[in-house]
Amino acid sequence: MKPYFFDTYAVATSEFGYSMGIDAKEALEKSRGSIASKIAANWDEVIFTSGSTESSNTALKGVAWALKEKKGKHIIVSKIEDFPVLNTAKALERQGFSVTFLDVDAEGFVNLEGLRNAITKETVLVSIQHGNQEIGTVQDLKAISEICEEKDVLLHTDATHSFTRLPLNVKELPVDLITMSAHTIHGPRGIGALYIRKDTPITKFMDGGFQEFNLRAGVEDIPSAVGFAKAVELVTEEENMRLKAMRDRIIDKALSDIPDVTLNGSREKRLPQNANLTFHYVEGESITLHMDMRGFAVSTGSACFSRSLEASHVIMGIGGDHERAHGSVRFTFGRYNRMEDVDAAIEAISEIVAKLREISPLAKK
């Protein structure tokens, strides 16, 4: 990113501008191309945004506004979407749209018949995530997209946590809009992307200048775009296998070595980097603090917002109670973790859970 902060730092411009701006634009378009090709999209089907939150706002509001007069005011999302989709759907509800919040099963999977039945001729958009932000469950996007295609309804998927970690190919899957994020794959914050299949009806969300094919206004953040593309390039299949091995180890060891542990989400169909476990009778917050003192950063509740003590809507959505939600701990693995870290984490959490249970009024003594 550094050369684009210091050497090629001009505002991107066209052939009518100065040459520094033209160089900047080339870097931008090259980055766009790399990201698009990762999902087999055309370069002009991907726009840069300020992050996955904006991508999902743009997808949901953009399509809803574009089609409300022409088709109807109904959208469908799953109950366990991350906040950008969930709260955008609720914002649209306040604007007069009707929203179906689809139930999920005990592992977090959307019921396909439920989806099929929920679609009406007023439905303008279905938004179902790829991999869940907390429990890691990976939806059957193939089946979901085929239902939407058959019913002629547009489909958006929030792939914030799955992009580059799992295959996603818009030539093979009839998905119309995809939210992508950079910082979840060691890229910079403040940048994301949205795939918009050619000819998808969409009203501009961010108004202003004519950047990004006139679909998203704002001076382009070229250093971050370059950093995003580089982050995409650096994710390898070997790395994903390594993350999966760490994930599997922590799940297997926790389930075998520690009593009263529940795995949240699917055992098999889950994000390679994600493990989520409930350690019954103890608080996730206490585990987080004790793990932190030992040098491990884990989280409880939602991925990027363990700031309230409210129970996770995801754990509640899969049929968990408050106790299970509050005792849930999410482990996320990244490029700089090693298998030894996993073993040390397991050892630490075994000790912490045992100690906390000694003082817990809920624990069976």
Added chain:
Amino acid sequence: MKPYFFDTYAVATSEFGYSMGIDAKEALEKSRGSIASKIAANWDEVIFTSGSTESSNTALKGVAWALKEKKGKHIIVSKIEDFPVLNTAKALERQGFSVTFLDVDAEGFVNLEGLRNAITKETVLVSIQHGNQEIGTVQDLKAISEICEEKDVLLHTDATHSFTRLPLNVKELPVDLITMSAHTIHGPRGIGALYIRKDTPITKFMDGGFQEFNLRAGVEDIPSAVGFAKAVELVTEEENMRLKAMRDRIIDKALSDIPDVTLNGSREKRLPQNANLTFHYVEGESITLHMDMRGFAVSTGSACFSRSLEASHVIMGIGGDHERAHGSVRFTFGRYNRMEDVDAAIEAISEIVAKLREISPLAKK
């Protein structure tokens, strides 16, 4: 910014999170405080956004949506606003709001009586920029804000080009919302801020998580926030005087040395870093290209979007014709310019204009 990419890189979190997240949050809040204090605001009256475009979208749509049921559906903007305000106003028009686009005089000043007369009891917001993006004219914000206060209407100002370059103090001026940008003062792109006076009614524009006092969702871009605060700190009164001296030199020399030149905007009440001149009988695009070949980056048309050959709405707004709009060239000065650069630029532009006029069918021979 670098330590916040590499050392303190965690997602900002609260006291319930891990310590890396708490450190990150401290850096964020410290940056917010520095930016707020530059306009004499409280730290919790400033939110970070992805840039001035998003700040203006949030201000206009947020206030319009919050007050449309309670007060009315009328907003007022000037005709020469930059695209984020202008096109957001037009988007609100398509959503059923009525918008008054205030005329400006030959130097770009909003008529104060015109503003007073345009305000009705249905008016929810007035949005008038501080300094113009092309012609540099600085509005009389004191008078404007007093009219709005007297009429009990909220006032937003787009200070993208004036922030830190001109004094702006929310304790002294009754302005309710202010758009601020980082990259216009040598800070990073992809970040901006919005001042929102305490208790201003505003509906969330970017839905999702609960960041930024639950006023703007999205994982915080801490390296950019830190860079923004640093950029604010580095602007000095001495630097602003230096920019003003360069601006004055180019204006005075162009008007005295080159025939048929018009200064666009006010001679006195203008941004210290901005000069905008029309060289009659020649195309601004040709000047831009020739200046570029000699190593000078200048622009024609709007500040950040000389990508279309459409005539500038600003030059047209101050009563210019197409010929004047197309011959306008904007010079913007920054920290790394020196007075010698200005003299070299004047010499270059004199030669270029003389040569272009030799081949221009419009020029008096």
